[in-house]
Amino acid sequence: MRLNSRWLLLAIAALPATAVCASAQNAADQTPATAGAMAPSQAYRLGPNDRVTINVYGEDDLSREYIVSPAGTVSLPLIGDVVAQGRSADELRDEIQRRLADGFINNPAVTVMISGFRNFYILGEVNKPGEYPYESGLTVMQAVAEASGYTYRAAKRYAFVKHEGETKETRVLISPDMLVRPGDTIRLGERYF
Secondary structure, eight states: OOHHHHHHHHHHHHHHHHHHHHHHHHHHHHHGGGGGOOTTSSSOOOOOOOOEEEEEETTTTTOOEEEEEEEEEETTTTTTOOOOOOOTTHHHHHHHHHHTTTTSSSOOOOOEEEEEEOOEEESSSSSSOOOEEOOOBHHHHHHHHHTTTTTBOOOOOEEEEEOOOOSSSSEOOOOOOOOOOOOOEEEEOOOOO
8 A cells, every 4th residue: 555645644743743732731730640740940938947057157145956837937137037937948048148137247157948848737548648748849648658558448549638727628630749848637538339
């Protein structure tokens, strides 16, 4: 059987478009799975119960670990409460430097490092629901393992995630690389037969 070369060229030209459409569909199917993930380019924003180590060069009385209060502040000698909630470590450093330079220390050199994250919560169909310490790069699968795995009736394909500060949970497709954020509440539902 002999193919018309014109039809063959049209068929070959159509292949990349089909592949692009398939890739777009795969990306659309995966969107819910990444709903819990924080984009790598986003700077981590501090919140209550995060721990930060603040060092002020030459000022040992100011240099130590601080815990962000439930009000979202850290309280430093000399300058009092500084708002930490919603700020990155660099933004917090800049604010502390600015306030210390305002009549307290000449040319303060300040560093701020995150030394501990606020906990996350995992509920529902896991063997040990509760509050667990967050570690950078934690995935939902690792969080389930931390909670001693799924119960026998757990729906393992979807989870309900509520990020800190949100009022509603979102149903998301679980993927092996789906990240947990500090302060997240993850609820595993029950499967229906």
